Amino acid sequence: MSTQESLDIGRKYASGKECIPYALTTGDIIKKTLEPGFDKDKSAFFMPTTNGPCRFGQYQSVQRMVLDSLGMQNTPLLSPDSNDGYSDKGGPIGSKFRRDAWRGVLVVDILQKLLHQARPYEANKGEADRVYEACLDEAGKVVSHNSSGLFQYVWEIKKRFSALEIEKIKKPIIGVVGEIYLRNHSFSNQGIIRCIESLGGEVRLAPIGEWFLYCTTMYMNNSRMDKKYLDLFKGYMQDRIQRRDESRLYEPFHNTLACCEDATTAEILGNAAPYMKDTFEGEAILSVGKAVDFAKSGQSGVVNILPFSCMPGTIVTALSKKIRGDYNNIPWLNLDYDGVEETNTQTRLEAFMFQAKQYRPHGACFTE
Ligand code: SF4
Known part of the structure; x- marks a missing residue:
C-alpha cells in the first residue's frame, strides 16, 4: 500500500496538474528503487497503458522518462495495452x-x-x-x-x-463505483469503505474484473469494425477463457456470496445506454452501468469516487443527477480526492448515510 512518502516523492516528479494516481504510482516506483537491496538490473516495473483520451495513456511514457533520468535506462517498464485486451501481442509479457x-x-x-x-x-x-x-x-x-x-x-x-462468527443484523447496502485505482486504493480514498462501515453501512464495491472483461469486449467490437478477423478470433478466445476461469473460481461461492454474480459486460453497457453511447469507451460507461445495476438491485445508495479533475469521473458526476431522477432519487454522493484530507468529507458522508438509512425504494434490501 502506498504511503504519504509515496505521495511526497511522486509530487516531486509531477507538475501539479496530474491526477493523484500518477503521483502515487510514480512515487511508489521511485520508493521501491530506494529500498535497500534494490537491483536495477534484476528488476522491472509494470504500468499498463491505453490510447484513450484521459491522462492514463501518458503515465508509462512519463514514468519511463523519470526512470531514465534516474539512471535506470535498462530497467524495463512493462506496459500491456488495454486496446488489445492486454494480450501484449509480440511483447515481452x-x-x-x-x-x-x-x-x-x-x-x-x-x-x-x-x-x-x-x-x-x-x-x-x-x-x-x-x-x-x-x-x-x-x-x-x-x-x-x-x-x-x-x-x-x-x-x-x-x-x-x-468459520467467521457473524451477527444477524441488517444494514443499508451502499454501492461504490468510480475510478478503478482510487476505489481500490484505501490510502488515496482515505479509507472510504471503512468510513461507510463505521457509519453503519455495508459496501458493495464494483469489481476490478469488470474492467478486463470490458476491455476484451471492446477489443472484439473494434476488431469487428476494422474487419480484423484474426484479432476478433483472438478476442473471442480470450473472452471464453476469461469467463471459464471466472466461473470456476466463483463456483464455491454461489450459496454464500450475496453479490456472487456480477452483471455481465453486456448488461452494464445496456444499463448505461440511456445515458451514453457504447462508442464512448473507458471507465465512465462502466461506472454509470454499474451504478444503475446497484440502483436496480435495491441498494440504499451509490458513492462515486474520483480523483480530483478525473475526466471519466467528472462525466459520471455530471450524469448522476439524471440517473438519480430515473431511479427513485436514490441517495448518491460524488467524492473527489486530491491527496489532501478534506475536513468536510466526513460531514457529507454522514448526511449521505442518514439519507441511505431512510431510503425505501421498491424492493430495497434494507429494513431496520
Ligand atoms: S481515469 Fe481519471 S484519474 Fe485515471 S488517468 Fe484518467 S483522468 Fe486520471
Whole structure:
C-alpha cells in the first residue's frame, strides 16, 4: 500500500496538474528503487497503458522518462495495452502472465467481496481483516507458484470465511463505483469503505474484473469494425477463457456470496445506454452501468469516487443527477480526492448515510 512518502516523492516528479494516481504510482516506483537491496538490473516495473483520451495513456511514457533520468535506462517498464485486451501481442509479457494475472484479479475480487460482506457484521472485531490478509497472502503465493492452484485454494477461502462468527443484523447496502485505482486504493480514498462501515453501512464495491472483461469486449467490437478477423478470433478466445476461469473460481461461492454474480459486460453497457453511447469507451460507461445495476438491485445508495479533475469521473458526476431522477432519487454522493484530507468529507458522508438509512425504494434490501 502506498504511503504519504509515496505521495511526497511522486509530487516531486509531477507538475501539479496530474491526477493523484500518477503521483502515487510514480512515487511508489521511485520508493521501491530506494529500498535497500534494490537491483536495477534484476528488476522491472509494470504500468499498463491505453490510447484513450484521459491522462492514463501518458503515465508509462512519463514514468519511463523519470526512470531514465534516474539512471535506470535498462530497467524495463512493462506496459500491456488495454486496446488489445492486454494480450501484449509480440511483447515481452506473454499470455501466461496475462492468465495468471487474470486469475489473481478474480481471487482478489472474491476476497474483497467476502471481506465487505463479513466485516460490518463480525462478532469478533478484526477477525474478518485477519482472515482476508492471510488468504490474500496465501493466494499470492499460489499464483507465483502456479495459478491453476487457485481453483483448489478458493475452497479453502470459502471454509475460512464461513468459520467467521457473524451477527444477524441488517444494514443499508451502499454501492461504490468510480475510478478503478482510487476505489481500490484505501490510502488515496482515505479509507472510504471503512468510513461507510463505521457509519453503519455495508459496501458493495464494483469489481476490478469488470474492467478486463470490458476491455476484451471492446477489443472484439473494434476488431469487428476494422474487419480484423484474426484479432476478433483472438478476442473471442480470450473472452471464453476469461469467463471459464471466472466461473470456476466463483463456483464455491454461489450459496454464500450475496453479490456472487456480477452483471455481465453486456448488461452494464445496456444499463448505461440511456445515458451514453457504447462508442464512448473507458471507465465512465462502466461506472454509470454499474451504478444503475446497484440502483436496480435495491441498494440504499451509490458513492462515486474520483480523483480530483478525473475526466471519466467528472462525466459520471455530471450524469448522476439524471440517473438519480430515473431511479427513485436514490441517495448518491460524488467524492473527489486530491491527496489532501478534506475536513468536510466526513460531514457529507454522514448526511449521505442518514439519507441511505431512510431510503425505501421498491424492493430495497434494507429494513431496520
Ligand atoms: S481515469 Fe481519471 S484519474 Fe485515471 S488517468 Fe484518467 S483522468 Fe486520471
